[in-house]
Amino acid sequence: MDLIQNIDTIIEKYPKSERPNLIPLLQDLQEHQGFLSEEAMVKVGKHLAVPVSNIYGVATFYNQFKFEPSGKYHIKVCRGTACHVLGSSTVLVELEKQLKIKAGSTSRDKMFSLEVVACIGACGLAPVISVNDTFHAKVSAASIKEIIESYKNM
Amino acid sequence: MxxxxxxxxxxxxxxxxxxxxxxxxxxxxxxxxxxxxxxxxxxxxxxxxxxxxxxxxxxxxxxxxxxxxxxxxxxxSPRVNESRKTIIELLLSNHPDDCLYCVRNKNCELQDLAETYQVRERRIRGKKNKHHLDLSGTSIVRDPAKCILCERCVRVCDEVMGVSAIEILYRGSNSVVGTAFNKGLNTSSCINCGQCIMVCPTGALSEKSHFPELIEALKDKKKKVVVQYAPSITVSLAEEFNMKPGEDINGLLNAALRKIGFDNVFDTTFTADLTIMEESAELIQRITENKNLPLITSCCPGWVKYAEEFADDFIPNISSCKSPQQMMGAVIKSYFAQQINTKPEEIYSVSIMPCTAKKFEMQRVEMNRNGINDVDAVLTTREISKLFKLFGIDIKSLEPETADSPMGIRSTAGKLFANTGGVMEAALRTAHFKLTGKELVNFKIPQVRGLDGIKEAKMTIAGIEVGVAVVSGLANAQKLLQEIRNGRKDLHFIEIMACPGGCISGGGQPINSDESILRSRIKAIYAIDHRESIKVSHKNPEIIEIYQNFLEKPLSHKSHELLHTHYEKRDVLK
The missing domain is CATH 3.10.20.740 (Ubiquitin-like (UB roll))
Structure with a gap:
């Protein structure tokens, strides 16, 4: 119930039927909700008088929007050039295998979510991943297992 | 300049x-x-x-x-031709190679282009996207694997129909045409009009076929399989058999349907006349009581679903009449069943329609009495031409036949239902007679004819100034309804058809119907009206008979039970 009210309060800040506000409004919602729920997008559609199919089209166009809540531990895998050269693709494969989820989704127990990012800006630490705001440097397929285990046991 | x-x-x-x-x-x-x-x-x-x-x-x-x-x-130039060929090869690089199995085989723009530019090998291999068939809708099947992302369907759905059920989702090589949240079409605001099919260059959009059920029914010796066909079919089907666009092949159609094995062949135009009897009575009643005006037509199932989703404030205005298809279904399984001493459940009732939304309409819960559907299967113009080909019927070689009584005679007013403005013209002819006792001079109402999206006319009938409007293309309907919401009060009767131009350009008609073809169909309908002598529904002898023997009078208890329905607000993703 709290969540629903929250959506309404955020939407009400924006003037009715003004399509140019679509992206700022979606960003605002995501910032407060952590993701864009179907319910939120339907409400945005009603408020701005934009068909909900169009809203979903816009939201899926941009990488910044997410459609399910993040896990307790949100893992970002850097797939920038430096990390790529040093094997980040195997790191990603290993993470997907260990967590049993695909990049862009959240595990069923809501513990972990996985996101691929273009560059974290820590090329000296490549290949690098971040879990919430903690960076893990020079990871490998072997060290991934330990890192995940440590968070599971936290 | x-x-x-x-x-x-x-x-x-x-x-x-x-x-x-x-x-x-x-x-x-x-x-x-x-x-x-x-x-x-x-x-x-x-x-x-x-x-x-x-x-x-x-x-x-x-x-x-x-x-x-x-x-x-x-x-x-060689450079242009080479570039075009490369574009086609790129489009084909992730396209399924199943032309032989495709609903649009031999009628596909991509196939034609590949042929014109002589693509003879797969030079470019792309990663194929995995897309699921969307079979969730009642009328339209989406196969995104065959989509080339031309966006024509998206634009028609948005700009012409004002529905926006579909949109381009995701980005780059992951782009796909989909509904809100990429769920099934059945959760979307799709009104089943099928205009997306009409503009799709490939087989990515097609109607949901009722072929298999029909073939089974025709095999079943215990079933009496009867068929009805819509007014517009007789002037559009000819094109599928390489005849001149707009040629009226009503007689040949009757003969061909009998050859396939339909036990009885009825003309939906008869129930178009019946619709006019009921709807004009409703119009007169509402004008006299000054209640729920303007009256809005209900023949178009695309419009009706649209109203239930986007304009539920107008539901009280919509005529309670079922569409001619459903009226025919209802009288076949009551009046006709009685006459031939057959139980309604032993009748399999098929209709041939220019429309994909009719496949949705027949499945509406309101169209079912005591567990028996008014109509059991709906075929589009395209499907019936395939059926004739399947049964090896050379339609041109047949001798014309007439439709079966007691629902085979029609007025030309009913025939007008095919064109935008036709329901209006037919209804006003009968309303004029009922209100004044005299027929309309000339019968014609030229202001409601033609392909304009919104047409209006004012007529004085029995001292009352009646304002009427005719709209086709639902984006136009949106505009007019907004005017009424804003306080416009001069309209008494509005005809709304979802498809631009009305049923002659319905979503079930032959693909590649350009404007000149549409005009020849329209012309053919008006030529029939000009040529034949029964020009008003109330003079149709079989209509007079059905009221005498069965329905009593328009809006009678029996009429309400069989021929009228109701509508409800619909919650969809919109």
């Missing part, structure tokens, strides 16, 4: 502001297009219409580039 440009080394006149494609078309030069839709803003999405500008040495899309002075355009 006009100036000269050069096209293929020939000087031609160009008009300031028009696109290169406009100039080319006016001068009879053909370049291929895919994403281009006549009358809509260009998107330049597919690039197949590229031409070479010799002045700048650039390849430019002719559909979106305006003409400029000094242009020297080459439309089929």
């Amino acid at each position: 006009n100036f000269n440009i050069e096209i293929n080394n020939k000087t031609v006149e160009a008009v300031q502001g028009e696109t290169i494609l406009d100039t080319l078309k006016r001068n009879g030069v053909k370049v291929p297009t895919l994403c281009h839709l006549k009358g809509m803003l260009p998107t330049g999405a597919c690039r197949i219409c590229i031409v070479e500008n010799e002045t700048t040495g650039k390849l430019i899309p002719s559909c979106s580039q305006p003409v400029e002075t000094g242009m020297k355009i080459l439309t089929h």
Whole structure:
């Protein structure tokens, strides 16, 4: 119930039927909700008088929007050039295998979510991943297992 | 302002502001297009219409580039042709190779282009996207694997119909046409009009076929299989058999349907007349009581679903009459069943419609009495032509036959239902007679004829000034309804058809119906009206008979039970 009210309060800040506000409004919602729920997008559609199919089209166009809540531990895998050269693709494969989820989704127990990012800006630490705001440097397929285990046991 | 440009080394006149494609078309030069839709803003999405500008040495899309002075355009230079071929090869690189199994085989723009540009091998191999068939809708099947992302369906759904059930989702190579949250079409605001099918260049959109059920029913010796066909079918089916567009093949259609094995052949135009009897009575009643005006027609199931989703404030205005298809279904399984001493459940009732939304309409819960559907299967014009081919029927060689009584005679007023404005004209003819006791002079109401999206007329009948409006294309309906919401009060009766032009351009009609074809169909309908003698529904002898023997009078208890229905607000993703 709290969540629903929250959506309404955020939407009400924006003037009715003004399509140019679509992206700022979606960003605002995501910032407060952590993701864009179907319910939120339907409400945005009603408020701005934009068909909900169009809203979903816009939201899926941009990488910044997410459609399910993040896990307790949100893992970002850097797939920038430096990390790529040093094997980040195997790191990603290993993470997907260990967590049993695909990049862009959240595990069923809501513990972990996985996101691929273009560059974290820590090329000296490549290949690098971040879990919430903690960076893990020079990871490998072997060290991934330990890192995940440590968070599971936290 | 006009100036000269050069096209293929020939000087031609160009008009300031028009696109290169406009100039080319006016001068009879053909370049291929895919994403281009006549009358809509260009998107330049597919690039197949590229031409070479010799002045700048650039390849430019002719559909979106305006003409400029000094242009020297080459439309089929080796460079242009090679580039077009590459574009086609790229489109084919992730396209399924299943033309033989495709619903649009031999009627596909991509296939035609591949043939024209002689693509003979798969030079470019792309990663194929995994897309699921969307079978969730009642009328339309979506196969995104065959989609080339030309966006024509998206634009028609948005700009012409004002529905926006579909949109381009995701980005780049992951792009796909989908509904809100990429769920099934059945959760979307889709009104099943099928205009997306009409503009789809490939097999990505098609109607949900009722073929298998029908074939089973025809095999079943215990079932009495009866068929009805809509007014517009007789003037559009000819095209599927290489006859002249607009040729009326009513008699041949009756004969062909009997040859397939339908036990009885009825003309839906009869129940169009019946609709007019009921609806004109309703109109007179509402005008007399000054209640729920303007009355809005209910024949179009696309419009009805649209109203339930987007304009539920107008539900009280919509006529309670079932559509002619459903009225026919209802009287077949009651009046006719009684006459031939057969139980309604032993009748399998098929209808042939220019419309995909009729497949939805027949499945509405309101169209079912005591567990028996009014109509059991709906075939589109396209499907019935396939059925004739399947049964090896050479329609041209048949002798014309007439439809079966007691629902085979029609007035030409009922026939007008095929065209936008037709229901209005037919209803006013009968309302005029009922209110004044005299027939309308000339019968014609020219203001409601033609392909304009919104047409209006004022008529004085028995001292009352009646305001009427005729709308086709639901984006136009949206505009008119908004005017009424804003306080417009001069309208008494509105005809709304979802498809632009009415049923003659319905979503079930032959693909590639350009405007000249539509005009010949419209002309054919008015020619029938001009030629034949029963021009009003209330003079149809079988209509008089059904009221005498069965229904008593318009809006009687029996009529309400069989011929009328109700509507409900619908919650969809919109």
